[in-house]
Amino acid sequence: MEAANTTDMDTVGEVNKTLEEYEQFYLNAQFATGLVFYPLLCTFGFLGNVMSIIVMSRKSMRTSTNMYLITLGVADTVKILNDFLYFIVILCLRVDPLTGNKAMGLLYPYCHYLLNMSLCASAWLTVSVAVERYIFICMPTKAKEYCNLARAKIVSVAVFLSVIVISLPFAFRYKTTLKFNNASNTEMYEVEVNNLWQNPHFSVPFNWIHTCLRTVIPLIILTFLNTSIVLGLRRSRAANKRPSAKQKITIMLVSIVIIFLVCVTPDAIMSTAFGLGYYEESYLARGVREITDSFLLINSAVNFIPYCIFNKHFRRTFLGIFGVKMFNKLSRSSIAETTRDNLRNSGIQTVMETKLLLSSESATLCAPNNNPGG
Missing domain, CATH: 1.20.5 (Single alpha-helices involved in coiled-coils or other helix-helix interfaces)
Structure with a gap:
């Protein structure tokens, strides 16, 4: 009997030790991403997206492709601002735990909605860009009919309105309650899963539907479109050894799609293959979520780089707007x-x-x- 009790105690001790290790893993991941990685990438991404929107809004840059990219920049900026709020909350939790706890409790339910809404909008706007480029490359006779500025505006607005409505249940996934903490002898805010989301008959089907709409279906469509575009691009480059401006823009858009595929896939695996949520999960799952969410932030923050590398017209307009030429003249x-x-x-x-x-x-x-x- 004593041996059995000793074995049970050893097992409990090992479990507690493992839980402590997972908690430490989560805290380390949260520190590295929330306090180091997020502020740097959010600053770069915010400035890059704002400058991209300004450049592409110029009269000389108004095309159907740029209309999609402007709307994509808006969706990515919402995601970046949402992640910057997370950085502020994590910083408050380290500096002033009571203020940080209050900020986490009040902001998290709404930030969770903004996260899912912006990610879904970003996914389908990327699909819209890929579909248009597929028509340009593989169905050029249909380009004038389907690829115009008016249609791009309609599609962009429709995508945004649709994802706002589709993602609305996420705004009610969590609720904030104020409870007395005996250890600290103070009232603390706690984030809990709402009653509706505790019902598996609602939460499981909705999670699967939204995850498929946000990641799985866009990934499948983008993989097919990207492959077709690359093959079409190779055929056109074989005929013309020197790449044209339109081909370079196509390469730019292909690179944006590749970035999306690489950065979104880890989150898709977490949500579909493992069926994991967010705040209510174990420390191990939450630690891994910190890493996969960092990839999502990269996807929202780096589109400015391929714009500058591959789009000569974008570079010239950017330099003209932000006075780099004038700076060079003054320097000389x-x-x-x-x-x-x-x-x-x-x-x-x-x-x-x-x-x-x-x-x-x-x-x-x-x-x-x-x-x-x-």
Whole structure:
């Protein structure tokens, strides 16, 4: 009997030790992502998306493709701002636990909705861009009919309105309750799963439907479209050795789709293959979620890079808007003034003036004397 009790105690001890290790893993992952990775990438992504939206909103840049990319930038910016709020909450939890607890309790239910809504919008706007490029490359005779600015505006607005409605149940997934904590002798905010979401007859089907709409179906469509576009691009490049501007834009859009596929797949595996949620899961699952959510943030933050690399028109417009050419002219003028000052200070200009003076005196001496008394 004593041996059995000892074995049970050892088992309980091992379980507790494992739980502590998973908790530490979660806290380390939260620190690395929430306090280090998030603020850097959020700052870069926010500035990149805002500048991209400004550039593509110019009259000379108004195309159907850029309309989709502008809307995609808006969706990605919502995701980035949402993640920046998470950084602020995690920082408050470290610096002032009571304020951080209150911020977490009040913001988390709504931020969870914004996360799922923006991700779903980003996925289907990326699909919209890929569909349009597929028509341009593989069905060029249909391009004028289906690929125009008016249609792009309608599709973009329809995507946003649809995902706002479809994702609405996520706004009611969690509720915040105020409970007395005996350990700290204070009232603490706790985030709990709502009664509706505790019902498996609702939560399981809805999770599967939304996950399929947010990740699985877009991934399948994008894989097919990307493969078709790449094959079509190879055929066109075989005929024309030098890539055209349209081909470079296609390469840019293909790179955006590849970034989406790479960054979204880990989250899709977590949600579908393992069926894992978020705040209510174990420390191990929450720690892994911190990592997969970082990939989602990368997807929202780096589109500015392929825009600059592959789109020459975007680069020129960007430089024209943000005054880089003017900066270069001012820099050259400043350098010229500095050079003149250095020459003046070093006495070179004085030497040149002396040489000119001697030359003028020599010319005077050598000049013919017209004085008759000479």
